[in-house]
Amino acid sequence: MMLVLLAFAIWVAAWALNAWLANGRLAGSQAVRIAVPLIFGGTILLVWELLVRGLEIDLVILPPPSLVAQTFAANLSTLWADFVQTILKGALSGYVIGCLIAFTIAIVVDRSDFLRRGLLPVGNFMAALPIVGTAPILVMWFGFDWQSKAAVVVVMVFFPMLVNIVAGLADTTAMQRDLMRTYSASYWQSLFSLRLPAAMPFIFNGLKVSATLALIGAIVAEFFGSPTVGLGFRINASLGQLALDMVWAVIVVAALAGSAFYGVLTLIERRVTYWHPSQRN
């Protein structure tokens, strides 16, 4: 009971601290803006730990974060192998292939107005569908190993990318295109020096949306069959043993991979589209 009360006290204290920081004089500074969410996240972990111990919650329902951290540290090699299998082999290869295919098709489609008016609505429609559902079919075609996961990712990534690239390529004003024409630029010159750079904000938007989709596709596809390695497999296998600490450790890996993936894309975006209003302070 003591621990529960302590958890409650810590929650109130941390919230008061955050409220004071957020409404204080330094609220606009970089340090406070980073500190406040960190305090909040840390408090949640602490309260979680204390509540699980205080209320003696069964490990099968919710393991405390300290146990998850221990499991994470003790199984580094297993988790690394899962990471390589699912993220690097499955998600990343599928992501690259899917984006390249979408890019090529977008360039082709862009030359014909007829194709664009046909493919854009179909692509938009497909992008809203639960494409993860193709996973069982693709696992049947490409086997249990990472190739089938990459195939699922290709299908999932393709439509959002296609729609974004085509929309981006259309995002130049008549004035800009006329300028290129007065320079007597060829199709390819105007593509590379005007329309592709102008499409970059759209392309990065698609890349970021697809990054999350790629991880979802690779993990969910493993629920339909996988070799004895991989994040999705590990989740299923550990659930079967009711080893919830391991499941949480795998989720930590997936979360880290997802944020890292997104972070890298954001950094590249900042370098490439530094001219765009959303990137200027």
Place this chain on the structure above:
Amino acid sequence: MTRWLPILTVVAAILAIWYVACVPMNIKEVLTQQERAGVEVFPPSAKERRDLGRLGLVASNFSLIGPSWSMERARLPAPHQVASELWKSTWDEEVNGRRGIVRSGSLSNRSLIYHGGVTLGATMVGFLIGSLLGVLLAVGIVYNRAMDMSVMPWAIISQTIPIVALAPMIIVVLYSVGLSGLIAKAVISAYLSFFPVVVGMVKGLRAPDQMQLDLLKTYNASDNQQLFRLRLPSSVPYLFTSLKIGIAASLVGAIVGELPVQRGGLGARMLGGSYYGQTEQIWAALFVAAVLAAGLVWLIGWIERRTLSRMGVVA
């Protein structure tokens, strides 16, 4: 007409590619079947055929590809096979089947209408809970600075991680505390639709510019009046955009939530189909899921158009 012609062309092209793809995808099974029926197949031994690629087999047995589009348990069933499976497992099963609604008074558990309904129920319950909580949190974030600074970064980060990975665990954990079926799946759906709605709504509630906020201040409007007269109305377009993302995510959540527990639903049908090699069943379930998703997104779009025109926003 000019709008539909390109779309129909693209759809027709996709169907054509599908029909053509059936030939190489199914060629091995077709040839095995033909050989058993006594037809001469080239090359004659199964071992040689294995080493020859699929396209090579098609080229050397071009006269035998007839059954490609009528194989049972084909690797790639033809569109009309999927269509007939869809018909069989919806209308036919309900009207003529022993367990259908006509004979037994309840939906057959072998029909996709029943399984689609199970998934739809979980999706809707989860979506409503998730988006309601999302809107509430967004209001909290906009009106409380501490909440904004503490929660908002995590809400954004949570969109970059594959939350679906949590689904099987949520199902198992809720099952062990006595919650199963619709509620467990709805929790996953709610969780998936929650964050897109939060992020979209925060953007929407902050959409009014300083001029409009100042105007309300000169009217001596209270916080409540500011919320209901200005911020909520101007957030409506943002709300609908994020609701469309949210409901698609909810559906995916419900389908994935049905994988670990085989108690009905489109996800269960897909996994069952993949266990028993019933490809037509997977494709049919996939199409029902697609129709469901399209219908739900369309429904929200329809409500959006009605609401916006009622509110006088130019659509």
